Amino acid sequence: MERLTVALPKGRLLEPSVHLFQHLGYVCAIGNGSRQLVVDEPASNLRFLLARASDVPTYVEYGAADLGIVGQDVLWESGRDVYEPLLLGFGHCRLVLAGAPHHRGRDFRLVSSVRVATRYPRIARAYFLQQGISAEIIPLTGAVELAPQVGLADLVVDVVETGQTLRENGLVELAEIARCQATLIVNRVSLRLRLADVRRLLATIEMAIGSTGNGDPARV
């Protein structure tokens, strides 16, 4: 049988993801600086591939990877059709709406249009639609906190961990859109065709999360 392939995201979730697999006894010699993008683990019958975080859902949806680890924020933004059987209890963050302090308490429904810079255009669009706010979404790929300071946008939608970056840029949180953490995703075909292997891996990960107690219990 072919090896199960797990897509790991570069960036902030990589280290805890690698730790998780090391904790399970895999070698998983991958780091953010890794040049090697595919690592075989013959002993454990796994193969890891290292992808840009926002590409992980794509690898998994197409079946190029059977499983993947990704932040829920990135998963929702991708709109990819994958299974989400397990929350991993690390990489907690929040998706928030933020802006200059004078926007606090303002009712944006009464404004004809508000400009919002974000790395999450899909999530932002859905949020404003649901809130009944007309918004003009300006998609950016990074450092969105800059946008309100230079008049590119009134507000931003972004993830915060500590809120430090917002404060440093003179922004305050106006509303929480969602709470996110790292989640395990599975290809729809792999779950059925590699059921035994996937289940075994899910069970080991679940046990590891439970025993280290680092975060929410994933399966309640």
Place this chain on the structure above:
Amino acid sequence: MDCVVGHSVLKCSTIYSISGRTMVTSQHSLRGYLPHGVQDLFLSEADRRRRAEAVLRDLFSRWAYREVIPPTFEYDETLVIGASPDLRRAMYRFFDREGHTLALRADFTTQVARIAATKLFDQPLPLRCFYIGSVFRYEEPQVGRQREFTQAGVELIGACTPAADAEVVALAAAALEALDVHDFQIVLGQMALFRALTADLPGDNLERIREAIDQRNPVRLKRALDDAGMTGPRRAMLASLPDRIGGLDVLEDAFAFGGAVAEAAYSLAQVYRLLEAYGLAARVVLDLGEVRGMDYYTGITFRGMSPGVGWPLLSGGRYDELIAQFGRPLAAVGFGLGIERALLAQASPSCFTPLTAPHLIVQNCDHAACLSLVQRLRQAGYRVEVDVLGRREADLLAYARSQGCLRVLRCSGQEGLWHLWDEGGERPVTAAQLWEETKTWSD
């Protein structure tokens, strides 16, 4: 978009940019380009696709299904019947000169349902129909699926029995085998079971539960069940649906529910046993977490999957409520298969590429005897090309080699005698000798 069709030149204000630079500007001619999502098939790829269609046509006929050939477009208000919101959004629409909205078909099933209800309703039941043709969906192209892609499928109409369900699933498996897909599984679900478990829930709660099961997301599922106020064995059953993948054991405790739940479980078990009798036990896996298409499917659902292709190759199920929308309440079960996607899972892709090199290339000649020999060879089933460019020997031999053809025939000018070049060099042959030789020509 400002499109002017004149002198068959299509001019569009189409803009796409690479690193911020506009590559195709206003009024740039698109002549010679294809729109996103359609493709040309030619040479061996065209052969392969036609071969796949022929194999399926032959298979469906041997299972006593008859072909229906509906039109490529019809009234939008017909085609949207039974279509999911996603499918409705994906339809190509346009107007006729009376102002009616027309649409390209995005699926065959609605058309077959219309034909069954409005034209074939007084034929003896059941009806067994199959179709093969293009469908059109305005979606981002995926693996093995452009915006125009080829669907082949069957509908078995007017029979609501486990035997009908099992026949269609078995035929789906046979279709994949006929397409030389060796490594596949049929995932079999039961929408009736989920419907029965959630029968009295309000739509909002129901949809959240369905979605969480569909995503196999236990956290979201728990929350949705909490919010719906579900308790007891029904809750336990719903909460465990995402994990119920396997053999008949996944149904074990469902019989204890009695009523519609037990009935749904029982009929699924019957279908499973029939499929075992078809010899498909190793191919079929039950999956009670398969809850897609709830507005449409009323009984079993199934998908054909193959490792390495991230999407199902085929999908189908029982839909007993669709045809009634055309005025005749007829039960039905069927499946549709994406031919291009299924071909991606072929064990040996070359097996559908027939040899197309000519057996013989004949130098141009105006003798009746030469042309009649050519015709007789063609009638006997050999591929024979006449060189209409009038090449001389050396050029013709070089051309023949480039076409993968091993033999060239030239008129000798002498009644009943030709010159044949092949691997053995050049030699004179009579018609009788040539016929003798043809026995050694392979397909």
